[in-house]
Amino acid sequence: MKWQIFTAQETEEWYKVLERFHSIDIYFLPEYHRAYELNGDGIAYAFVAQDEGNTWFYPFFVRSIQQVGSEVLDEPWYDIETVYGYSGPLSTTTDPAFLTKVQAVFSQWCQDNRIIAEFIRFNPLLQNHQYVDQSCRLIPNRETVVVSLKGSEQDLWANYPSVQRNMVNKAIKNGLVCAESSTPENLEAFRQMYEQTMNLLGAIPYYYFCESYFKYLWNNLTQAVKLFTVRYEEHIVTAGLFLQHGDFLHYHLAGSDVNYRSFAPNNLLLHTVAQWGQKNGFHWLHLGGGRTADPKDDLFRFKASLSRLYLPFYIGGRVHNAAVYEKLCVNWMRQQQFIQRPNYFLLYRLT
Structure with missing residues (x-):
């Protein structure tokens, strides 16, 4: 060998x-x-x-x-x-x-x-x-949520659980608008919003990725990094950093203004990205799992409200x-x- x-x-x-x-x-x-x-x-x-x-x-x-x-x-x-x-x-x-x-x-x-x-x-x-x-000791850690992008836009909408369709309609009625916004200026706005979100969540230091991390991803994986923003009257209320390669789109990092949470901006964000993914030939939008392995985890329950398709996430360990x-x-x-x-x-x- x-x-x-x-x-x-x-x-x-x-x-x-x-x-x-x-x-x-x-x-x-x-x-x-x-x-x-x-x-x-x-x-x-x-x-x-x-x-x-x-x-x-x-x-x-x-x-x-x-x-x-x-x-x-x-x-x-x-x-x-x-x-x-x-x-x-x-x-x-x-x-x-x-x-x-x-x-x-x-x-x-x-x-x-x-x-x-x-x-x-x-x-x-x-x-x-x-x-x-x-x-290798294999451990099934948690379920992750995936949205199929293989059908038509009508199929995408029909396959959503009813709660997702209702929340997207609510966001639109509230005057929210979502679009791809991949510019350096918006990246910096996203970075600051992401950091504020980590503060509110009480995140451990690791999740405060350094500025050079964001810049390197942006400059060296330019075609693979997409930023989407949700705005209300020109104010960014939610933003998500997505990664793409091959057949796959990944929901990588996100930040939100909690004052607009009731407007359902995250539902509109992920619906817009799914539509964009379909139009650009991707097969899957992977949303990931919750913050914990608990099936009642709030983040997992939100993601599960967008799709009924789950994939198991495994971790493994080996001692040498x-x-x-x-x-x-x-x-x-x-x-x-x-x-x-x-x-x-x-x-x-x-x-």
Whole structure:
């Protein structure tokens, strides 16, 4: 078996490998990973393995483990996490023998590079959790909502649950107007609105993406990033950043003025994007899931009011150095004075 490692800066080599796969998503592109490097998520790599005409491709971030809790480590260790969103591995085959061989080679590479564990977010649209072997602990995390764009505009409207049709009509009667607004000026307005929304939600620091993150996405994935705004008398009341690639549209980030929530701006936003997606040949609008895995989660219930189509989102974990992994987790528990171990992978990273 032959294998290679690429960085996100080696875009030509990265894309040559992606050409071997029938269907990919934006979350597998080097530019998307580079944006998160700038956000401080780690160093992006793609591991490529080939054997007897089959190819396995896996993009991820390597992150250093410098301390656990308040204790600085005496020697460097690392772990792996996939990019924000939905990625994981791609493979030209689901043959168990091939996948087992790949995982053995990759695990050896991890051990050779002091990588103790990895955390994977899989892609619901590609269902690529089938491209790992039994050494990976697979967990169905939550349902995600998807809108089919394959039919006519009349089909789209007819397939909405009645509550969505009612809310779109309400938004229009309230005088709201939605349109694509992909300009640098509107991006900055969106960034500020998004930050205000995170403040209201009490979001953790990670979700406050840095300014260079937005600029890099905008300048380097120009055709893949679309901004839609909903306005009331020229005032932006809701805006959404959407990502596109291949057959897929993704609802990536959003911000709203809470003073206009009763006007149903988000319903109009997603209906307009779905119409735009149909006209531009996309097959699916992926809305994602809720903020939690709870089926009663408010965000999930809102998204589910737009479509009855759900796709499962899987996460996965694998330990490559059990002794060190366990040592770091026990260290964290001792510092936090935990007796019973929390059910959380990469436990030592909790703050």
